[in-house]
Amino acid sequence: MSNLTPGAADGTSSGRSTKRSVFRVLGVLLMGTALVLIGIAVADFFAAFSSDEFGAEPTKFWMFFAALPFFALGGLFLQLGFVGATAKYVAGEAVPVLKTSMDQLGVGRYPSGSTGSGPYCRSCGRQNDADARFCDSCGTSMSV
Ligand SMILES: [Zn+2]
Incomplete structure (x- = not known):
């Protein structure tokens, strides 16, 4: 057969x-x-x-x-x-992920615990939140 x-x-x-x-x-x-x-x-x-x-x-x-x-x-x-296109696809996906993790590492530029974007404390120099009434670090009044 x-x-x-x-x-x-x-x-x-x-x-x-x-x-x-x-x-x-x-x-x-x-x-x-x-x-x-x-x-x-x-x-x-x-x-x-x-x-x-x-x-x-x-x-x-x-x-x-x-x-x-x-x-x-x-x-x-x-x-x-x-x-065969899978390898290219994976490579394209890996680059944005790498960028994101680099951005996250960039957060380390700020001193630990400081999330402020507002005024600096006149007493200790720490940057506080824009709406903070007292210094996060030493308690000095920010409004005066
Ligand atoms: Zn302070």
Whole structure:
């Protein structure tokens, strides 16, 4: 039962093949190769077990391990082909976050505990709130 048509993938790329579509094709090919190798290995594994012959061992199970690099590489290519924009997106998101944290660090310019934007205390020099009637630090009246 071999219905597979070798020319099924023909005529899909007509000159406008981008790098991303190349990754997709390579990824699919590598994944397909890996699945075929795994299929052979598993089939041989079970064939050896169900064999009446005593001491029969699977002889093609190494194909399972040989398939792993194909599988990993195929997955990598598929990632590059389909979600390659993710890295750019993450980089774009990281910059505003960095800026925000830098702004937050900038708050440290003010002396600890001082939230004031108003007048400075005549007695101790501490900056108080604009509507403060007494100094936050020493209690001197701000209104006089
Ligand atoms: Zn004061």
